[in-house]
Amino acid sequence: MDATLQSERPEDQLDALRQKLGPQAVLTGADIPVRNCNDWSASLPQTPRAVVRPVDAAGVSEAIAACRRAQLPFVPQGGLTGLCRGAAPEPGWVAISLERMVGIEEIDPASATMTVKAGTPLEVIQKAADDAGFFFPLDLGSRGSCAIGGNLSTNAGGNRVIRYGMTRELVLGLEVVLPDGTIITNLNKLLKNNAGYDLKHLFIGSEGTLGIITRVVLRLYPKPRxxxxxxxxxxxxxxxxxxxxxxxxxxxxxxxxxxxxxxxxxxxxxxxxxxxxxxxxxxxxxxxxxxxxxxxxxxxxxxxxxxxxxxxxxxxxxxxxxxxxxxxxxxxxxxxxxSEFGQVLGPHVSYDIGLAVARMDEFVRRCKAALAADIAGCESVYYGHIGDGNLHLVSWVSGLPVERQPKEQMDAIIYGLVRDMGGSVSAEHGIGTAKKQWLGYARSEPEIALMRTLKAALDPDHLLNPGKVI
The missing domain is CATH 3.30.70.2190 (Alpha-Beta Plaits)
Structure with a gap:
């Protein structure tokens, strides 16, 4: 595919894309669903210029080509259950939604693998594994809504990391469409495959900034008895x-x-x-x-x-x-x-951090005291997957709507303490734009520079989910 950017009218490109992919594949104006305007971050929704809904990798590639010709930024979307605006659009962008790329393509009992389309909900995968006599261990509270492609893009954690590892440990192969529209298909089923770089790890955890995952080979486990x-x-x-x-x-x-x-x-x-x-x-x-x-x-x-x-x-x-x-x-x-704290506590701010297990309680005591001392009326509660070093906390000031919660003050206190204690500002939710300014609290400048080098190499025109993570 010709990767050279051309300046063509966006409306012409979207009309041509609609003719190629079908009328239900390209939504504009009043036809754009509200769900495609935001994730679960409770931030201000932004309506994209268009929502494109391909059914396969070729359709994703066509959508990217149209966006590139019109110089339109584009963002991949799955179940939209993220909390950091990683899949949220900006005005003028095109949202490439994988909501129609759903289904189990194959369950291979001999290799204990399942090949699925990236828009498939996690709960559907869990049930298919169970029906086939296997177990897929990734489990999140949003299991009924989140899509497996999004789980990969954020390297989701969940409840059983202590035994099975993060999402990247559950993936053997994938198909991905690069920012220039090139389709890379490596639906590997082998546990042992050291033939060159293991490219899938470039895309797992990259939050849709290096490529769009379209199909996945998942590793299955024996069903617990x-x-x-x-x-x-x-x-x-x-x-x-x-x-x-x-x-x-x-x-x-x-x-x-x-x-x-x-x-x-x-x-x-x-x-x-x-x-x-x-x-x-x-x-x-x-x-x-x-x-x-x-x-x-x-x-x-x-x-x-x-x-x-x-x-x-x-x-x-x-x-x-x-x-x-x-x-x-x-x-x-x-x-x-x-998951029901919104109804129980009212407006609040959620945090997901990583810390050394031995220092969790120290953090809780110091953080709770600092929030209460520096922000009038601030309350906070603490819980998490402590066995794998992941602490969650929510903080709030009672009586204030979400837009008036002192989030910037909370962020500075919480992430400052995380930095001082050698932790991570994101254990399993990702960075997106919500935590972008705090990335340097958990990653060194050389690390961030390398991330930018990778981004520039794969997406030199910065059209794929620009401004996210780094």
Whole structure:
């Protein structure tokens, strides 16, 4: 394809693209859906010039060619569940939505892989794996809405990173369309393939700034035959660290989740959200431990014995053990209720940071004190995937609408403390534009310079999702 930019009227290019891809593939004006104007970041929606909805990589390539000829910036969109404006358009841009690129193309039992289109919702993939006797471990609260292409573009984390790793560990191959329209197809199924650079890692986690992912080969795992869960109350953070060490050594590869909740979180979900919990209030911290195995007759007694030993040693102040799948799901409700904080707390600001596990509680104490001292009326709660170094927090000033929340002050306090403690301003949500100014708090200047070099090499005209990340 000729990569030379030509200046042609945008309307002519969009009309020609509509003739090539079909009338339902190119939406303009009043036909543009509201959903394509923003992600879940609660920021101001921006209507793009057009929404293009291809059905395959060739259609994506055609859309890119039209944008390039008209010198229109373009942004890829999936389920639009991101929180950092990575997939949000700006006025005058073209949104290339993968919402029609949905479906499971193949499940290969011998290689334990699944090939899917990038617009496929995560929950559809989970169910297809389950129906085929496999397990796809990536799991997020937005599972019903988020698209797998977006999961790859942000290198999503979720609830089971401690056992299965981030999204990039679950990908074997992909198809991607480059910013000049070139289609790169490498639907690799091999676990071992050292034939040159592993190019897929350029695009996983790049937030749609280096290419548009269109198809993916995912790695599947054996379906768990047993799931055990316990909701534990502990006196303090040293006890949490001791429990994590005991879980790693005592449960080994069975350990699939280790979620920690501070007392302020517990108060919100019980007193304000009305969640009924099997352990009471008044403890130092709360931990949800999950283990998955292959033989319930062996795994469940082992899990029970492990917990009883911890109780006998005085490590746990209280604990409830799930006796059924329904109870396990109820335990997870305690952790997943944060998705309803908008209704429970009202307007608030959410944060996703990475820190050394040993320093999590120190950060919580320092951050909570700094927010309360520097911002009148500021409250905050803390929780997260502590087993893999990922802390979430939300902060707010009661009575203020979202546009008046002192986000800039909150950002400066929170990210400044993250920098001082050697952490990351984004553990799993990405950078987009929402965190762009803080990227230097987590990455060095040489690292950022290299990112810019890669961007310039693949997208010298800066038309693909410009201004995002770097």
């Amino acid at each position: 047993s799931t055990m869960a316990a909701l534990c109350a502990l006196a303090d953070y040293p006890a949490v660290l001791a429990l994590l060490s005991a879980a790693r050594s005592g449960l080994g590869p069975l350990l699939s989740a280790f979620e920690v909740m501070w007392p302020d979180y517990w108060e919100v979900i019980t007193a304000r959200a009305g969640v009924r919990t099997p352990v009471g209030a008044g403890h130092g911290l709360y931990v949800l431990v999950e283990a998955q195995g292959t033989d319930e007759s062996i795994d469940a007694p082992r899990f029970q014995d492990w917990l009883e030993d911890l109780m006998d040693r005085g490590l746990l102040a209280d604990a409830a053990v799930s006796q059924s799948l329904a109870q396990t799901q109820a335990f997870w409700t305690v952790r997943d209720i944060c």
